[in-house]
Amino acid sequence: MPLMRPTATNRRPPALAGTPRATLAARALGPALALSCLLAACGRADTPLPHAADSTAVAIALPRPSFTLTTTDGRPFDFRKETAGTLTFLLFGYTHCPDVCPVHLANMTAALEKLTTAERARTRVVFVTVDPDRDSATVLRKFLNAFNPTYVGLTGRRSAIDSAQKSVNFAAAILSTDSAGAPVVTHSAPVVVFTEDDSAHVMFPFGARQTEWAREIPKLLARGSAAPTLSVERAYLVIPIGDAPAALYFTARNGGSTADSVVAVEVPGAGVASMHEHQHDMATGAMRMIPAAAYPVNAGATMRLAPGGAHVMIEKPARAYTRGERFRLLVRFAHGGVVTTEVSVITYADLDTATAAPVRR
Amino acid sequence: MQWWCSAQGTQWNWRWVAYPGVWLFVAAAIAIAVSLVKGEPWRRMSFGHRAALIGGLAALWMALDWPLGPLAAGYLSFAHAIQFLMTALLAAPLLLYGLRIAIIEKAARAPWSGLPVALGRLLTTPLIAAILFNVIVAITHTPKIVDGYMKYPLGAFVIDSAWLVGGLLFWWSIIVPVPNHGKFQLPMKLLYLLLGTLFHTLVAMILVSAEFPLYGIYEMAPPFPLIDALSDQKLAGSVMELGGLGLIFIAATIIFFKWANEDRKQVPQ
Numbered sequence: 030m031p032l033m034r035p036t037a038t039n040r041r042p043p044a045l046a047g048t049p050r051a052t053l054a055a056r057a058l059g060p061a062l063a064l065s066c067l068l069a070a071c072g073r074a075d076t077p078l079p080h081a082a083d084s085t086a087v088a089i090a091l092p093r094p095s096f097t098l099t100t101t102d103g104r105p106f107d108f109r110k111e112t113a114g115t116l117t118f119l120l121f122g123y124t125h126c127p128d129v130c131p132v133h134l135a136n137m138t139a140a141l142e143k144l145t146t147a148e149r150a151r152t153r154v155v156f157v158t159v160d161p162d163r164d165s166a167t168v169l170r171k172f173l174n175a176f177n178p179t180y181v182g183l184t185g186r187r188s189a190i191d192s193a194q195k196s197v198n199f200a201a202a203i204l205s206t207d208s209a210g211a212p213v214v215t216h217s218a219p220v221v222v223f224t225e226d227d228s229a230h231v232m233f234p235f236g237a238r239q240t241e242w243a244r245e246i247p248k249l250l251a252r253g254s255a256a257p258t259l260s261v262e263r264a265y266l267v268i269p270i271g272d273a274p275a276a277l278y279f280t281a282r283n284g285g286s287t288a289d290s291v292v293a294v295e296v297p298g299a300g301v302a303s304m305h306e307h308q309h310d311m312a313t314g315a316m317r318m319i320p321a322a323a324y325p326v327n328a329g330a331t332m333r334l335a336p337g338g339a340h341v342m343i344e345k346p347a348r349a350y351t352r353g354e355r356f357r358l359l360v361r362f363a364h365g366g367v368v369t370t371e372v373s374v375i376t377y378a379d380l381d382t383a384t385a386a387p388v389r390r
Numbered sequence: 391m392q393w394w395c396s397a398q399g400t401q402w403n404w405r406w407v408a409y410p411g412v413w414l415f416v417a418a419a420i421a422i423a424v425s426l427v428k429g430e431p432w433r434r435m436s437f438g439h440r441a442a443l444i445g446g447l448a449a450l451w452m453a454l455d456w457p458l459g460p461l462a463a464g465y466l467s468f469a470h471a472i473q474f475l476m477t478a479l480l481a482a483p484l485l486l487y488g489l490r491i492a493i494i495e496k497a498a499r500a501p502w503s504g505l506p507v508a509l510g511r512l513l514t515t516p517l518i519a520a521i522l523f524n525v526i527v528a529i530t531h532t533p534k535i536v537d538g539y540m541k542y543p544l545g546a547f548v549i550d551s552a553w554l555v556g557g558l559l560f561w562w563s564i565i566v567p568v569p570n571h572g573k574f575q576l577p578m579k580l581l582y583l584l585l586g587t588l589f590h591t592l593v594a595m596i597l598v599s600a601e602f603p604l605y606g607i608y609e610m611a612p613p614f615p616l617i618d619a620l621s622d623q624k625l626a627g628s629v630m631e632l633g634g635l636g637l638i639f640i641a642a643t644i645i646f647f648k649w650a651n652e653d654r655k656q657v658p659q
Contacts, residue, residue: 127401128612135618136609139602238609239602239619 085236086245090295090359090367091221091229093117094196098157098183101170106183108155108193109227116250117153117223121194121202121216123160124172129218129235137220137233138176140242148250151225154180157193159202159216161185197221197229224252230366252366258285259326259365264358264372266299266343267336267380268350275350277302277341277372278334281360283326291324291332293361296372299350300343307338323363336380350374394543394550395454397464401612407456411547416451423447423489431492443488449481454550463546466617467597467608467626470536474553474630478527479637482557486565497568511569514562516582524589526556531593537606560586564645576649583638583645590634597627 095109108119118137122130134156141152156173158164161184164172169182184190191201199217207213219232231249233242264279277296283289294302304321316337324339326332334340351374358372392398393411423443427435435443452458453476461469512518529535530549539545564579574582596604603609603619617625 128399131613132610135613139618139620143601236610238606243602 093223093227096193098185101166101182115153120220121157136239139239157183261360261368261370275343281332288327289362292363295359300346394547395459395463396543396546397541412454426492442484446484453477467622471626471629475633477553478557483561516563519559520586523556523560527589533604594627594631
């Protein structure tokens, strides 16, 4: 069950793929989070323009990554550390980009300029060049100053920049030349927005209009300052015997005043996850497993997945699991967004201990 | 190669581009004009009428062809506004003024009849023409229409043609007295000009006062030097408002002095 999908209200324009101003080739890059990224080969355009849509935002779930690059004044910049707790707009591009990068930046900037000074102080814009050979610190600074002198411009070695892109599940930019020998830079165009909870819940592909930015940014600011009411804890995966699917369990807690439900689960890099529950077959008297569309979590209640009941199945484990290892679990709620937690890998022998542990209330 | 200027999404450059559809369109307009004025009408036409006809054809060509055509189709909202003014409020009245004598003579020589003529009479009735013009202006400036149509040559052609047709209908009853609407005299004509550009003014005001760019085509266009999308839109509104008012004012002045001149001739010396 894919965790990242355009929401009902935030749909990507259908014609955005193969888009314009940057031959936006919408490609599922298939990285760890199966993040749908849009690649932009800037400066080339032989396809029709996109149909303008009201909203282009794509829901994602991503923790604020850690990478260190160099600012335009030569200072090392630890992205996670320096932007922690702020509404951060991260985008990758290059200053010679004739269309996507400047248009995306201009539209975002126009909306940011509508914020109050106090709101503006809670935001950071970080632009990472994917073309460090041509984008010197001076060139990069001059480019960003045209939008806002406070924007952070980052550069570094190509390998470090590639790693930074991969940290947000973007494919590394491809630098090539066209038949005439002109440079062509193909890069992921979306702006990844990290909220003040140090997670990215949404990204804006190229095509996001100023009205959309202006509508969404205050929501993102509000989201960051709100106290989290949903939590997921005590997640564990039981190592399967033989080729059987692995079962994963967790406890979801809703501390809010309105009901919510778990609608999707993803275990990046660990396999394909699907939600199931057990149902009593009245005819045979046996228990049978059926897919579950959602796990309801009432207001103030706790929903516990446990052996013999609701569970997440990793049908095709991506690798062999080792007892004691830990990996990331992403749980999407219908209304509350994505909650990230860690899964512990245990064996059947550990089950009693794992299920007996008290749930924090 | 594109046959008509439409939004391309490529970065603008000043390299000339051929638009054969525009040439055919203008050639067709020239052919129609020539068929109407050839022979006697041309000889009877004053310098002013001839200049207006040639000027109208030239304005139409300049409005549709490179560079204004492609700039208006996919880069600058204010170029789009200039194109609108040149097509509907400049080329259309100039063409009608240039063809005025030819049309009157042809109508006098062989009174027209048939369904197309009846339809023409209906559409050029001042009230109907004013409504049609306003509807065309409103629809062709709706963001969904502009964003949806301007990216295709056929869509851009439809919008450009609608402006010309709308302009011809609007100006017909002012410039060409065929059929003769007896009661449609000076005060009515001035009122007609004012009311006829109601939506035009409204569109201009919306463009000037909008907080964000309204048209995705221009907002998402590769940036044009020295102007951002919102400033471009405000400039477009200003161009529409001031340019439109200017042209309407010129037309109103001409009508007024023409009427005053005729009135003076009728006064016994």
